[in-house]
Amino acid sequence: MDEENVSATLAVAVPAEKVFAVLADPATHPAIDGTGWVREPADRAALTEVGQIFRMDMYHPNAQDGDYQVANQVHVLDAPRAIGWRTGHDPKGDGHLEFGGWFWRYDLVPLGPSDTEVTLTYDWSAVPQSVREYIQFPPFGPEHLPNSLQHLAELVAPTSRAGASGG
Template identity: 40%
Template sequence: MSETSISATRVIDAPAEDIFEVLSLPAKHPQVDGSGTVVSGTDQRIQQTGDVFVMNMHAEAMGGDYKMENHVTGFDPNKLIAWKPCQEGTPIEHNGWEWMYELQPQGPDSTQVTLTYAWSDVHPKLLKKVSFPAFPESVLEESLENLAAAVSDK
């Protein structure tokens, strides 16, 4: 763990294409989420850097139900997908944390997946309100376990 990010890595018994197919469809994110905060997402597939997708969320610490606009910051089919969440109605520059999945094929039916949660660009006002990391490394590990299950259910 660095001072501004945490990561977890797991080898998943599936081709990178199958894993990327799950990650690029926000409607599948509730199955993958290890934090228990993602309720639902759009059926519109992420296609490129700059896309924005909305997720319905729930967390008591956030006052219950809320929406997040996720701005895609990295997109390389079957290799990388990353986004910065932003609570609906809040300027993106006020958040600054990012989720990133990196996929490295380990053969035709096996892929090493690294999930990174980074907060190096978090606005100072938010740092005063929220203690980072907001999620422990175990949430990332659970997300990767859930991703493996979601891909096998495909």
């Protein structure tokens, strides 16, 4: 695979400020996640600055005992246009974080006063070869990003639209 990132885009009928507020709240991340791996935030403070660390409790059947925790570091914060974080962990439990070389980023483009185009990108271009030997990238199926954006849209949608669905 030549590409080292994947992205998906969805337009939502919500102002960018409201979408950004939901993304900046770690408590919403389990509901947004399209894999089911994100369980709950260990740190619940809103994301407000570059460099901020927020931890999330996770589950993956291939992880030892299934449960684990990641430490995310905000690396982009440009309210209400962009927010992103790189994912790492504390391998020795001593507070020294190591990052794997991948990050998540949401870019928000206002399409008018009450509509926003949201692009979610997962980038693994900085993952070292030693990590690529035991993790396949991306580590999720092609439906993950569109599912996550749909979950985000359902969270931010006005109540009158929340029950609307096709099919």
